Every structure is written in C-alpha cells, then in structure tokens.
Amino acid sequence: MVKKLKDFLIQLGCVYTIVSVTGAIANVIGGTQTNNFNVFLMFATCAIATFVLNLHNMFDSVSPLVMIILQYLIACVLCAIMIFVISIIYEPISLRGVFEYYRSFTIPYIILAGYYYYSVFSETKKQDILIKEIQENKQKEF
Amino acid sequence: MKLNLYEDKNNIDEHVDIYFSNMRPVIRRIVDTVNSDRPVLSGRPADEDLDDGEEIILSPEEIYYLDYVDRKLFAYTQNGVYRLMNTLSSCEEMLWNYGFIRVSKSNLINIYKIKLLKPDMNMKVFAAFDNGERICINRSYKKSFNEYLQRMRRMG
Secondary structure, three states, rough: HHHHHHHHHHHHHHHHHHHHHHHHHHHHHHHHOOOOOHHHHHHHHHHHHHHHHHHHHHOOOOOOOHHHHHHHHHHHHHHHHHHHHHHOOOOOOOOOHHHHHHHHHHHHHHHHHHEEEHHHHHHHHHHHHHHHHHHOOOOOOO | OOOOOOOOOOOOOOOOOOOOOOOOOHHHHHHHHHOOOOEEEEEEEEOOOOOOOOOOEOOOEEEEEEEEEHHHHHHHHEEEEEEEEEHHHHHHHOOOOEEEEEEEOOOEEEEEEEEEEEEOOOOEEEEOOOOOOOEOHHHHHHHHHHHHHHHHHHHH
C-alpha cells in the first residue's frame, strides 16, 4: 500500500511537472497569464487523471476500448465532484466554465487514447514480424 | 549449426561435446536431450469417449497452447485436446526454452505455433494458431511477452 502510494506520488509529480511546464510555455507563447486558482485546478486534474489511469489493473478482464471508456467516465464523475466542491468552497462556476473545463480535459484524453489505439496495432504488428523471424531462425537451425 | 557424427563400433566411452557461443534455447534443448532431461508431458484425451485409460506422451513441439480451466490443465495439439496432470506454473518453468510463454492467468502458448498475431477492434490482442483457435494475450502479460520475444530473437 505504501509502495503504491509512493509510486502514485512519483507519477503525479512527473505528470504535474509536464503539464505545468507545457502550460507555462503556452502562456509565454500566447502572452497569457494564469492565477493561483488555475494552478490548484491543474494539480487536482492531474491527480484525478493519474489516479484513474492507475486503475487499469482493475479492468484486465475487459477490452482496452471498454477500459478507456470506463476510465473516461470515472474521470468525468471525479471532475464533476471536484467542480461541485470548488463551487461550494471557492466560487460558483458557470455552465460555460464547466463546459470549457470538460473540453480541455476531453481533447487531450481523446488524443492520448487514439495514440494508445495506434500503438497497440503498431506494437502487435512488430511482434508478429518478430515471431515470424524467430520461427524462421528455428527452421534454419534444424 | 554444423553437426559432426563419428561412428566407432569399439567406443566404450560415448560422449557428446557441444561448442557454442552462448547458451541459447536450442543449445539448452540439446543439453536436455543428452541428459535425458527433455521435458515430456503425458496426458489423457480430454474427450472421455477417446480415453482408453492409457497415457499419451506429448512432445513440447506438438503442443499449441496450454489452458487451465476448472483446476484442470489441458494441452491443445493438432490431433486433439489432452488433460495433463502437471500445474501450469511447473509447465511454464519446464517449457521456457521450448517457446512457451504465459499470456494470461490460465494460458501458456507456444510461439513456434503462432500463425498470426492480431488485435481486434476492441484492441484485444489475439494469437491465432494453425488449428484455427485463438488465444487472447492479456494486457498484464504484454510486457513479459514482448521481452520473451526479444530474448528469443537475440538468443535464437
């Protein structure tokens, strides 16, 4: 349990660093600024994403496509809870704000899911070639 | 691999010398054969109508895959299905040098018998065999499967 928590924190640290540095670069290029609230929101979103992606072991019995959809739905529910809490303790978030938030969350998710989809096909093709090569090597040896 | 055979009717000290660059599976298999450690699996036909009580000797080369169902281990070959008395983990250890790798909690497949490796639209990866059967390669075993293939290629 402690090891899992340690691994989770390391992954979260890496994910947050990548996301915040990318955000900082985008701010520099676009000439925009961020505020403390956005930094916290970004961190909470990274924590949810890392947590949800860590659940992949629970979905071993289902296909990767179903796993991706389930993970997305879980992430959506957790984000909705987070937005609800923020609305209560900080300030109410408009419907437009909620939509923008989900959009900025969904687009990278779809891109990464697409990349995963491609990588499964590409990796399998490479493995198939490797198997043929191993089979040919065995035939040559005898 | 070069093979030299020397026949001497007066030889009283029969022996085998093996010159190799690295201890790869093919060398290990030859060593096993010389030491009479070559894994042999014995099983009885899974179909009770075909079971006459006699055990059938199965060579690793003829097995497509092993399937562990309801605490019973079955070996699938071109000629039929046989029930083995071994455990899946003992077979995994025994058949490592013979191209067998674990791809799920209940399956051990022979990579030399794979006809095609292909993912379906759900992104599940399946290994298809000559006999038309398909076995799913579980995501949890994907990494070890890939490492095994890389290793077999390097050692082959």
